[in-house]
Amino acid sequence: MDYFKNIFESAATVFEGLTITASHMFRKPITIQYPDRTLSPVIEMLPSRYRGFLEVDMKICTGCTLCMQACPIQCINIEIAKKTPSPQPSPSRGEGDGGGVPMRLITKFNIDIALCMFCGLCTEPCPTGAIRFSKRFENATEDINKLMFKFVEEGKPVAPYKKSSG
Amino acid sequence: MIRTEEMTISMGPQHPATHGVLRFIVKTDGEVLHEVKPDVGYLHRSMEKIAEKVGYISFQPYTDRIDYVCAMTCNHAYAMAVEKAAGISAPERAEYLRVIASELNRISSHLIMAGVMAMDIGAFTPFIHAIRERETVNDLFEMLCGARLTYNYVRIGGVSFDAPANFKEKCVEFLNHFEPIIDEFNRLISFNKIYVERLANVGVVSREDAIAYNLVGPNLRGSGVRFDVRKDIPYSIYPKIDFNVPVGIGEAGKVGDCYDRYMIRIREMKESCKIVRQALEQMPEGEIMAKVPRKIKPPVTEVYSRCESARGDMGFYLVSDGTDKPYRLKIRTGSFSAMSIVEKIAPGLMIADLVAFISSLDVVAPEVDR
Amino acid sequence: MIQQLSLLFPMLPMWLVQAIWCGVVAVLLLTFFSLFAGPVSWLERRIAGRIMSRIGPNRVGPQGIIQWLADGVKNFLKEDLIPRDADKILFRFAPYPVFLGVTLTLVTLPFSSLLIGADLNVGLLYIVGAWGLVVIGLIAAGWSSNNKWTLLGGMRSAAQMISYEIPLVLSLLVVVLMSGSLSLQTIISSQGASPVEWFIFSNPFAFIAFVIFMISAVAEGNRTPFDLPEAESELVAGYNTEYSGMRFLFFFFAEWGNLYVIGALAASLFLGGWQIPAGWRNFASAQGPILPHVFEVLMFQLKTWIWVLLIIQLRWTLPRLRVDQLMKVSWKYLTPFAFVSIVGTGLWMVVFPEGWLFMKYLLLFSMLAVIGYFVWRAIWQLRFTKSKADFKLIV
Numbered sequence: 001m002d003y004f005k006n007i008f009e010s011a012a013t014v015f016e017g018l019t020i021t022a023s024h025m026f027r028k029p030i031t032i033q034y035p036d037r038t039l040s041p042v043i044e045m046l047p048s049r050y051r052g053f054l055e056v057d058m059k060i061c062t063g064c065t066l067c068m069q070a071c072p073i074q075c076i077n078i079e080i081a082k083k084t085p086s087p088q089p090s091p092s093r094g095e096g097d098g099g100g101v102p103m104r105l106i107t108k109f110n111i112d113i114a115l116c117m118f119c120g121l122c123t124e125p126c127p128t129g130a131i132r133f134s135k136r137f138e139n140a141t142e143d144i145n146k147l148m149f150k151f152v153e154e155g156k157p158v159a160p161y162k163k164s165s166g
Numbered sequence: 167m168i169r170t171e172e173m174t175i176s177m178g179p180q181h182p183a184t185h186g187v188l189r190f191i192v193k194t195d196g197e198v199l200h201e202v203k204p205d206v207g208y209l210h211r212s213m214e215k216i217a218e219k220v221g222y223i224s225f226q227p228y229t230d231r232i233d234y235v236c237a238m239t240c241n242h243a244y245a246m247a248v249e250k251a252a253g254i255s256a257p258e259r260a261e262y263l264r265v266i267a268s269e270l271n272r273i274s275s276h277l278i279m280a281g282v283m284a285m286d287i288g289a290f291t292p293f294i295h296a297i298r299e300r301e302t303v304n305d306l307f308e309m310l311c312g313a314r315l316t317y318n319y320v321r322i323g324g325v326s327f328d329a330p331a332n333f334k335e336k337c338v339e340f341l342n343h344f345e346p347i348i349d350e351f352n353r354l355i356s357f358n359k360i361y362v363e364r365l366a367n368v369g370v371v372s373r374e375d376a377i378a379y380n381l382v383g384p385n386l387r388g389s390g391v392r393f394d395v396r397k398d399i400p401y402s403i404y405p406k407i408d409f410n411v412p413v414g415i416g417e418a419g420k421v422g423d424c425y426d427r428y429m430i431r432i433r434e435m436k437e438s439c440k441i442v443r444q445a446l447e448q449m450p451e452g453e454i455m456a457k458v459p460r461k462i463k464p465p466v467t468e469v470y471s472r473c474e475s476a477r478g479d480m481g482f483y484l485v486s487d488g489t490d491k492p493y494r495l496k497i498r499t500g501s502f503s504a505m506s507i508v509e510k511i512a513p514g515l516m517i518a519d520l521v522a523f524i525s526s527l528d529v530v531a532p533e534v535d536r
Numbered sequence: 537m538i539q540q541l542s543l544l545f546p547m548l549p550m551w552l553v554q555a556i557w558c559g560v561v562a563v564l565l566l567t568f569f570s571l572f573a574g575p576v577s578w579l580e581r582r583i584a585g586r587i588m589s590r591i592g593p594n595r596v597g598p599q600g601i602i603q604w605l606a607d608g609v610k611n612f613l614k615e616d617l618i619p620r621d622a623d624k625i626l627f628r629f630a631p632y633p634v635f636l637g638v639t640l641t642l643v644t645l646p647f648s649s650l651l652i653g654a655d656l657n658v659g660l661l662y663i664v665g666a667w668g669l670v671v672i673g674l675i676a677a678g679w680s681s682n683n684k685w686t687l688l689g690g691m692r693s694a695a696q697m698i699s700y701e702i703p704l705v706l707s708l709l710v711v712v713l714m715s716g717s718l719s720l721q722t723i724i725s726s727q728g729a730s731p732v733e734w735f736i737f738s739n740p741f742a743f744i745a746f747v748i749f750m751i752s753a754v755a756e757g758n759r760t761p762f763d764l765p766e767a768e769s770e771l772v773a774g775y776n777t778e779y780s781g782m783r784f785l786f787f788f789f790a791e792w793g794n795l796y797v798i799g800a801l802a803a804s805l806f807l808g809g810w811q812i813p814a815g816w817r818n819f820a821s822a823q824g825p826i827l828p829h830v831f832e833v834l835m836f837q838l839k840t841w842i843w844v845l846l847i848i849q850l851r852w853t854l855p856r857l858r859v860d861q862l863m864k865v866s867w868k869y870l871t872p873f874a875f876v877s878i879v880g881t882g883l884w885m886v887v888f889p890e891g892w893l894f895m896k897y898l899l900l901f902s903m904l905a906v907i908g909y910f911v912w913r914a915i916w917q918l919r920f921t922k923s924k925a926d927f928k929l930i931v
Binding site for chain 2: 006009010012013014016017020021024030046047048049050051070071072117118119120121124125133
């Protein structure tokens, strides 16, 4: 009797499967038609904690290099130069800064996004929240060098942020 | 007796059924297999050596990559190992969040397994349905920690983010939506006669073999052995939670066949839903991160921590020499031991059975090689 | 038709008229074939998309309707790769028997009482024979690629085609038994327009024969659940692993063309083909000589497309059988039942020479009941997860 039971079971379960697939023809697809047919831009749909590309706000970067030390794969590269400022006071900083005191300057702040694994370990120790995740995620490129994000332009060193001065 | 000439076929590393980069050297005379040799190592990334170089905290994101289908439990197991060595204890709310995240991830991992199993048998629709549900879990994770695949959520001493304001409602909404979907999935594919016939009595792993070959997790339970780290060596908050451990009973064929292993996963998804519900109910308010020094320096010690991952008993054996980097870290994963049994069970199966057998073991290639 | 044509062009010799006529018919059929296979590939992908909660191709043209043209052009432009160690002549030759086997069957398919390539008096035999060509191409493709996976695919297709040919032909015999002819037009003419006059409902054994015919035709067409020769998760892509470009396309042309052949055969052999009710015919005849044929063509297409859609839906629902189970289904289930249905039909025709109207209605209404239950069950399935399916995906 297994013989007829098999036939019956096959027919019944195939029928059941067909009803399910038939019912799915009358449901809305859930696909989001990225990138051009979304209801709102994808970047607005992302949750607040989304981990996109890293970005650094150089205005509040203290140059402490904690992020560089935290990075497990050394994709952050910061160079600090100790420099004695020239006698005339710099226009950007106040006059009291000058003198012969050696001053730290961030000459290089590179993040190799091609290497980055978006783990978030660098954002946690940052004392001012200067390094953080943006929501940007689209940066396909043919040139891998374009994935080296340079937050300090060459030849234009940035003075680190100091709590007392701001 | 007529004997035909055997041919040796290399199945993989680029074969659609070998999820990732596994390779099997198959000797066959047509359809029936005579010998199958698993050839692992195509995805070896020297995880254990990396751990010796990068230190305790920096290794945390690497644990995501051990088993990317179920990364939360890897995170959890590693965090537990270091906590045990350094004598840190995570706050209770963090433990609850860990369990919620792990169980949601177990659901998503089992969904992948169930879907891929159906796809290997030839049905494409269940796979996409499973992926569709997994996307919802991923959305929840994205809300929780900002990532969809490699979470790095469970940290040494706690978790990295507290649950967002509406996380609980979203979770419950998902579970309410998901539980009927499992039933629909079952009606669509699990109880389908062709599907049952393809899986029942195929690749039977006996109880003795399962223990001897060190199978763990759902593969072991599929062979009728009731062993679950969550129940038998309880950790985190699992003792406070009421759930069942499904065991293979041979409902369509013999105990320990592919269908048993498959149904165990389906049942575990339901159990995971139960666990998440309870954990969401019981979750207390409070801290989510214990005080952890910037450089963890455990005393000279050796610890072993076990965690029930979606692929079974996941172990981290940690030898500390008092510095901020582990002296040795051994990762013990379920997929690796599952691969060893292929050689024993496969002769006599057909090529189509081998595909079903491998996917019923739920092998994830990076977890095999690490 | 040919006589009329030769009267039209009295200066041409008879054989030339015949040859030109053959050429015209062949071009027309091939055009129809490609115009069917292309859009149906788009349709299948759209249906598959909806079944899987996806959208499917919707970018090329309105709703993606000319996606198949884009795919065709792409495949034309692809390099025609031939593996170095392949049997080159056989490799180049292999797609054509597959394509030919399916297109040749179109010759005898009756689209209406007039539109038919050639109403052979051995039409059914011809279709079965032409269809058999497919297996030659598949084995040739599997062997000549010099790849072990394609070889396995080719062997599987040989085993499958040969063993499913038997229940297929046996189930066709039931129709031959009832109509007493092998010509498709005669088979259709011996049925009527109303469902109770169709062969499928004429007796329970004919119904069994119909089910057997559908199953084994799906197997002949290499569609899921019988797509073992190209089982993508087991044999990479089966016999067409090494093919690319236009040659690859030919296999798929044949696959989708097969869909139409299966549907058309089911419609004409069991469901009364192009027969339209007498009322419609009288109405149409009053309007002119062309309209009845339009109605007939539409009726035939309607019946065909039901089965085409069903086979497409089956493909996206069911998993694949294993080789030994495939053989088991053929030899242990289909073939015995095919014999039973032949003997049963013969006995039935002896016992009820005029047919038994009660049984016809019973079969018709049980069929309708099954369809009704299907609709109800599909709505039930929709309700089962509907209220929760509105879960917003983007949190």
